[in-house]
Amino acid sequence: MTANKKLQATLGATCAALSLFGAAFQAQAAATIVINNINAAGVGFNDATPAVPVGGNTGVTLGEQRLIAFTHAANIWGATLTSSQPIVINAQFSALTCTATSATLGSAGATSIFRNFANAPKADTWYSYALANKLSGSYLGTLNAAQINANFNANLGQANCLAGSSFYLGLDGNHGSNIDFIATLLHEMGHGLGFQTFTNGSTGLQNGGFPSVWDHYLLGTVTGKLWKDMTTAERQASALSVDKLVWTGPLVTAAIPQVLRMGSPGLIITGSQAGVTTGLHAVGEASFGPPLSNTAVAGTLMPITTSTGTLDLACNPLSAAQALAAKGNVALISRGSCGFTIKVKNLQNAGAKAVLIADNAAGVPAGMSGTDASVTIPSVRISQADGVALLSALAKRTRNSSGVFASLAVTGSQYSGADPLGRMMMFAPNPYQGGSSVSHFDVTAVRNQLMEPSINGDLTHSVLVPLDLTFKLLQDIGW
Numbered sequence: 001m002t003a004n005k006k007l008q009a010t011l012g013a014t015c016a017a018l019s020l021f022g023a024a025f026q027a028q029a030a031a032t033i034v035i036n037n038i039n040a041a042g043v044g045f046n047d048a049t050p051a052v053p054v055g056g057n058t059g060v061t062l063g064e065q066r067l068i069a070f071t072h073a074a075n076i077w078g079a080t081l082t083s084s085q086p087i088v089i090n091a092q093f094s095a096l097t098c099t100a101t102s103a104t105l106g107s108a109g110a111t112s113i114f115r116n117f118a119n120a121p122k123a124d125t126w127y128s129y130a131l132a133n134k135l136s137g138s139y140l141g142t143l144n145a146a147q148i149n150a151n152f153n154a155n156l157g158q159a160n161c162l163a164g165s166s167f168y169l170g171l172d173g174n175h176g177s178n179i180d181f182i183a184t185l186l187h188e189m190g191h192g193l194g195f196q197t198f199t200n201g202s203t204g205l206q207n208g209g210f211p212s213v214w215d216h217y218l219l220g221t222v223t224g225k226l227w228k229d230m231t232t233a234e235r236q237a238s239a240l241s242v243d244k245l246v247w248t249g250p251l252v253t254a255a256i257p258q259v260l261r262m263g264s265p266g267l268i269i270t271g272s273q274a275g276v277t278t279g280l281h282a283v284g285e286a287s288f289g290p291p292l293s294n295t296a297v298a299g300t301l302m303p304i305t306t307s308t309g310t311l312d313l314a315c316n317p318l319s320a321a322q323a324l325a326a327k328g329n330v331a332l333i334s335r336g337s338c339g340f341t342i343k344v345k346n347l348q349n350a351g352a353k354a355v356l357i358a359d360n361a362a363g364v365p366a367g368m369s370g371t372d373a374s375v376t377i378p379s380v381r382i383s384q385a386d387g388v389a390l391l392s393a394l395a396k397r398t399r400n401s402s403g404v405f406a407s408l409a410v411t412g413s414q415y416s417g418a419d420p421l422g423r424m425m426m427f428a429p430n431p432y433q434g435g436s437s438v439s440h441f442d443v444t445a446v447r448n449q450l451m452e453p454s455i456n457g458d459l460t461h462s463v464l465v466p467l468d469l470t471f472k473l474l475q476d477i478g479w
Helices: 062-080 129-136 181-193 232-238 250-259 320-326 340-349 384-393 470-476
Strands: 005-010 024-028 032-037 087-094 102-110 148-153 218-220 245-247 262-270 279-282 297-303 330-334 354-358 379-382 405-415
Touching: 005 181, 032 062, 062 087, 062 181, 087 181, 102 181, 129 181, 148 181, 181 470, 218 232, 250 470, 262 379, 297 320, 297 354, 297 384, 330 340, 330 384, 340 354, 340 379, 354 384, 354 405, 379 384
Parallel strands: 032 087, 087 148, 297 330, 330 354, 354 379
Antiparallel strands: 005 102, 024 032, 102 148, 218 245, 262 279, 262 405, 297 405
């Protein structure tokens, strides 16, 4: 059984074989998708808790609404894909990794992989079960065996599992501050259909010594090699290369100008007290709040500090003195201890017009995940080094003025989420994130993409251009 890929929420475990319980639901269009509900009685998709119909979902129990939502998502994929062979998914709700501020929403993957089957486009190359069936025109392995295993978090919204958030089961996308279950379903089905490599990114080892079809299109720009041609050590390093791992599939590359925003986000520092911090700085964008644009958001930069003079975490409502520094200004705080959305919401409540969050570890500033529809001010992550330098430059400030000015905007001709040559960047953080690294689009993509590693509140239910690149990547590998 192959490793599952997971979708996270921040404010994949292997599936055990289970006997079938409950009905199978079928979605049929250009491809037929069969959903096997393998939850036990009273659990998950069979939960009999009464529920009020919501957003076009007419189910009257929690389990029924979950199944209706799954069928709706399967219909979206079924209308998009073409295959003469049914796509069978074993689906269940179970306990997945959780904390009070983050949760694994779901995990999914192909149950088996195949190579050198009839009509295989590439020799000695692994394909996911559903894609291999499509390409071969026959049902490989055991007839009607499940090709995809999918798990969803049964504890979401409970204490110590992203408390206060829940799956929105409506079909209309009006999820508010909750998590859109349809988007989660589409994401996990995407992994099962083949949006993943079967090469171990943590070790660099190929599965059985053979590359995945994914590896024919995955390029490390440090070596200039495709993953299929790299050494084990080169693949291991490439999986940690941050912004140096790209997708070379021609269909994704051609569609980027129709989907992604042109321009890269940046922080420009000016002012009489800016000193060595003057100039352009790299930032990581937030998946929540308004996206940056060509129109700059600018203001006096003020640090929000503790009684000892260090940058505050802003995990709690600001004190009166801190609020005075934040009001009407761009606030500088530190990463750590609580979710990004919590920090930014506290600064927003204090009247800040934008927020810079200094990283608490060295490295290139990555994007910031999280979902909160009530956040209306922009925020970015900056590097730890920039945070230290800016705090030093702000040492001569008064209570509400500093002589340092910050401007957040999008500039240049590089597409957000693509490298300078216009190739889609893939998720390659350092350190490696099991279940997420390599097999997702990078979090720098704007607009946000379905197959990023964390859920974003602005996702639609489309997998197609001009809103999304997911199906183009699946077409690159053979769909």
